Amino acid sequence: MKFWIACLILVTPLISSAHARLKMSAGIAPRTSDAGLKVGPCGNKPKQANPPTLNAGDKITVTWEETINHPGRFEFRFSTDGDVTWSTPVTIPDTQDGGGLPHQYSTELTLPSMTCTNCTLQMIQVMTDNPNNPSNYYSCADFQLVQSNAPTPTPPPAVTPTPSPGGSEDCSMAH
Numbered sequence: 074m075k076f077w078i079a080c081l082i083l084v085t086p087l088i089s090s091a092h093a094r095l096k097m098s099a100g101i102a103p104r105t106s107d108a109g110l111k112v113g114p115c116g117n118k119p120k121q122a123n124p125p126t127l128n129a130g131d132k133i134t135v136t137w138e139e140t141i142n143h144p145g146r147f148e149f150r151f152s153t154d155g156d157v158t159w160s161t162p163v164t165i166p167d168t169q170d171g172g173g174l175p176h177q178y179s180t181e182l183t184l185p186s187m188t189c190t191n192c193t194l195q196m197i198q199v200m201t202d203n204p205n206n207p208s209n210y211y212s213c214a215d216f217q218l219v220q221s222n223a224p225t226p227t228p229p230p231a232v233t234p235t236p237s238p239g240g241s242e243d244c245s246m247a248h
């Protein structure tokens with residue numbers, strides 16, 4: 074009995090410090106599995122070196138989990154300049170309140186339509202238990218973007234075709 078009480082005392086603070094975190098999404102790994110980061114924009118976690126490369130403007134499925142239940146919402150933003158400026162958030166309501174934890178979520182997001190070597194996906198859990206003083210948890214993942222629809226290289230100058238005598242084409246080599 075004393076053993077179990079000791080366990081509860083040890084484990085409870087760890088669990089109650091965790092709230093929400095990004096999961097691996099479209100090959101992008103979160104900076105940390107820590108779900109208890111209270112400092113924005115990314116919990117003081119440094120950017121990852123050589124993050125994966127995705128195509129600018131693509132739609133990706135982002136997955137995350139809520140490890141401690143709170144009313145509120147999840148906000149997603151992108152930075153294309155190394156966590157300095159952020160896009161207008163896409164907001165997903167917290168729709169799961171009962172059942173077992175963690176609550177699993179996913180949504181489709183459109184990547185920024187520009188190239189970058191230091192892009193960030195940020196997820197903010199906005200908890201509205203006290204609507205006048207919401208409190209946040211942060212989770213970030215790093216990636217790079219290249220243009221998938223880059224313009225094709227300028228073709229070499231066209232060579233004016235020589236009309237074949239008689240106007241008929243020899244198609245014997247065309248197969």
Ligand SMILES: [Cu+2]
Pocket residue numbers: 089092141143
């Ligand atoms: Cu909490």
